[in-house]
Amino acid sequence: MPTEEDIKNALKSVKYPGYTRDIVSFGLVKEIASQQGAVSVSMNLTANNPEIARKIKDESEAALKALPGVKSVFVEVKQPATAPAQPGTWGQQSRVPGIQRIVAVASGKGGVGKSTVSVNLACGLVHLGAQVGLLDCDIYGPSIPLMMGVHEKPTISEEEKMVPPANYGVKVMSMGLLLDGDQPVIWRGPMIMKTIQQFVMSVEWGTLDFLLVDLPPGTGDAQLSLCQTVPLDGGVIVTTPQEASLGVVRKGIAMFQKVNVPILGIVENMSYYTTPTGERVEIFGHGGGKAEATRQRVPFLGEVPIFTEIREGGDRGVPVAISAADKPAGQAFIHIAEGLRNALP
Ligand SMILES: Nc1ncnc2c1ncn2[C@@H]1O[C@H](COP(=O)(O)OP(=O)(O)OP(=O)(O)O)[C@@H](O)[C@H]1O
Numbered sequence: 001m002p003t004e005e006d007i008k009n010a011l012k013s014v015k016y017p018g019y020t021r022d023i024v025s026f027g028l029v030k031e032i033a034s035q036q037g038a039v040s041v042s043m044n045l046t047a048n049n050p051e052i053a054r055k056i057k058d059e060s061e062a063a064l065k066a067l068p069g070v071k072s073v074f075v076e077v078k079q080p081a082t083a084p085a086q087p088g089t090w091g092q093q094s095r096v097p098g099i100q101r102i103v104a105v106a107s108g109k110g111g112v113g114k115s116t117v118s119v120n121l122a123c124g125l126v127h128l129g130a131q132v133g134l135l136d137c138d139i140y141g142p143s144i145p146l147m148m149g150v151h152e153k154p155t156i157s158e159e160e161k162m163v164p165p166a167n168y169g170v171k172v173m174s175m176g177l178l179l180d181g182d183q184p185v186i187w188r189g190p191m192i193m194k195t196i197q198q199f200v201m202s203v204e205w206g207t208l209d210f211l212l213v214d215l216p217p218g219t220g221d222a223q224l225s226l227c228q229t230v231p232l233d234g235g236v237i238v239t240t241p242q243e244a245s246l247g248v249v250r251k252g253i254a255m256f257q258k259v260n261v262p263i264l265g266i267v268e269n270m271s272y273y274t275t276p277t278g279e280r281v282e283i284f285g286h287g288g289g290k291a292e293a294t295r296q297r298v299p300f301l302g303e304v305p306i307f308t309e310i311r312e313g314g315d316r317g318v319p320v321a322i323s324a325a326d327k328p329a330g331q332a333f334i335h336i337a338e339g340l341r342n343a344l345p
């Protein structure tokens with residue numbers, strides 16, 4: 001009869017689809033029972049992807065059946081509940097082929113460093129070996145092209161799809177790439193939705209482990225409808241310690257909950273500043289993001305201090321996750337990218 005340890009070891013041969021890591025180390029396996037040659041295993045998936053669930057189930061059952069003494073096997077793969085598809089929102093059938101996970105980055109207010117975090121998370125995920133795209137949904141103030149150092153326009157493929165330009169291994173799509181110069185965009189909501197839909201569906205993203213979506217700042221109706229326009233697998237909320245202490249984060253959480261998008265965690269940006277003499281100055285207070293995450297029972301993904309090189313990197317179009325991957329500024333983002341990757345197997 002196989003022991004629990006034998007069963008775990010067998011399951012370690014099953015890789016999470018698209019990853020080199022196995023399902024046990026990802027923490028998917030929750031319960032193991034074995035009796036008289038019958039083995040049953042229960043797993044929890046955080047991603048809502050029936051295809052992945054089926055693949056994991058099939059491969060796990062095959063691995064367990066191969067164990068000596070095993071006569072029958074039952075593997076249950078639980079997935080988070082999703083809202084029933086409503087008109088205008090995405091049901092599971094609308095997944096984008098080739099894209100494993102779509103993750104939105106949101107913030108309660110402007111200027112908290114949301115785009116900076118999106119850009120560096122994208123580069124951080126590439127650093128970790130993932131294939132990554134970055135979609136700028138900020139139609140009125142697109143800053144991603146500048147921060148990513150991407151200036152060329154998308155080309156058009158034979159299938160008449162837009163081919164996104166890339167830099168540092170990140171494929172980028174933004175309204176900023178389609179407009180000439182600084183002409184203002186005067187669009188009404190429905191046109192924005194249509195454009196964003198095309199940015200997801202009619203762009204040749206290829207195979208991606210992650211498509212990060214930089215939402216416009218705020219958690220109002222405009223952001224909410226964007227969350228319904230894109231088939232999201234999860235959301236990340238960026239905050240400053242101060243914003244968190246004012247309860248703004250709760251609005252972000254409420255927004256994602258309304259559209260049944262799992263909250264993958266909170267990132268606290270501009271946490272503190274280190275003076276040249278090494279003194280830590282907490283300009284916006286301390287630990288607001290973490291405290292709010294604990295209160296709201298959502299994961300805390302990490303904090304990013306204020307570093308001059310983070311702003312300079314943004315202005316130069318060379319994110320610190322690229323130029324300073326081995327220094328504190330870059331490491332802060334790579335650490336958060338790791339947390340994000342592990343939050344959404
Ligand atoms: N940790 C940091 N250290 C230093 N500068 C930072 C940090 N985070 C962001 N900044 C700088 O703060 C400014 C605002 O950041 P960013 O544009 O990313 O914010 P945002 O929330 O996307 O703003 P918007 O609401 O306009 O979209 C930028 O100049 C950026 O370089």
Ligand SMILES: [Mg+2]
Nearest residue numbers: 114115138143
């Ligand atoms: Mg921004």
